[in-house]
Amino acid sequence: MPLLGAHVSSAGGLWRAVERAVGLGCETFQIFTHNPLRWHGPPPVASAVDEFRRALIESGIKRVLAHASYLINLAGEGTILNKSVDAVVYDIELCFQLGIDSLVVHPGSAKDGPRAEATARLAASLDRVLARTRDKNVSILLETMSGQGGALGVAHEELEGVLDALAWDRRLGICADICHVFGAGVDVRTEGGCARFLSALDKHFGLDRIGCWHLSDNKGALGSGTDRHQHIGEGEIGLTPFGMLVSDDRFADTPMILETPKDGIGDEGNLAVLRKLRGSEKK
Ligand SMILES: [Zn+2]
C-alpha cells in the first residue's frame, strides 16, 4: 500500500516535525528544512541533526522528504542559476545528514523566454548538482507544475526530455502533484481520466520513477493554470482520483503527501479521508 502522510511544520526545531507527524499517525512526511523563502538556512548544529535522527528512528517512519526553497530556479540564468545549483546542493547535503531520502524541487521557470532553452538549462544544472553530490544517496524529485509564470514541468514530455538528457540517472524522479496537473489541464476527475493520466505517467517515465505524490484538491478549474490547494474532495477535483491512488498497489511504499490547507479539518481530517478511501484505520 502507498504510505500516507502530510507536509508538517518544523517550527520549534526539526525534531518537532517528527513529533507532529507521529501525532497525526503519518506513515511518511515532508518538511521544509529551512524557510522556503530563503536560499538556505544557517548550518544546522550537530545536536539538532542528532535529535532529528533519533526522533525519526524512534518513530519508525522510514520515508521522509524535504521540499526545496521556492527561490530556486534551475532553469534560470546568470547569478540566479548559480545560486540555485548551490542551494540544491546545500539541501541535498542537509537531507543526507538528516536521513531524508528525497528532495522535491520545482523544475524552474522559463519566465518569458523560450521553453526549450530553459529546459536545456534545467538539465545542465541538474547534471552539476548530481556531479557535486555523487556520494549522497538522496533522490531529486522534479515536481509536476500547473504552469503559472512560465513554470516548466507542465508537459510530461518536458520532464521526460530532462531525465533522458541525464541518462535516467537513478537519483532522479518525479513528484506527481494532483492539484498541479489538474490546474495544467489533466482531467483526473473520473476513473477513466485518472487511469489515462497514470498510463501517461507510465509511458513517459515508468511508474517506478514516481518518487512521491502530492495530494490536494484544487479550488481552481481544470486547465486554469492555478494551484489553489483545497481539502481532499472539497475542490473541483473530487474524491475519485484520490481513492484510486491510495489503493493502487503499484505505488506500494510510495509516499503520498498531503499539501492541503491547515485550516478547517486540517491534516488530521484529510488523513482520515484518505485512510477511509484506502480502507484502513489510523496506526
Ligand atoms: Zn512544490
Ligand SMILES: [Zn+2]
Ligand atoms: Zn506539491
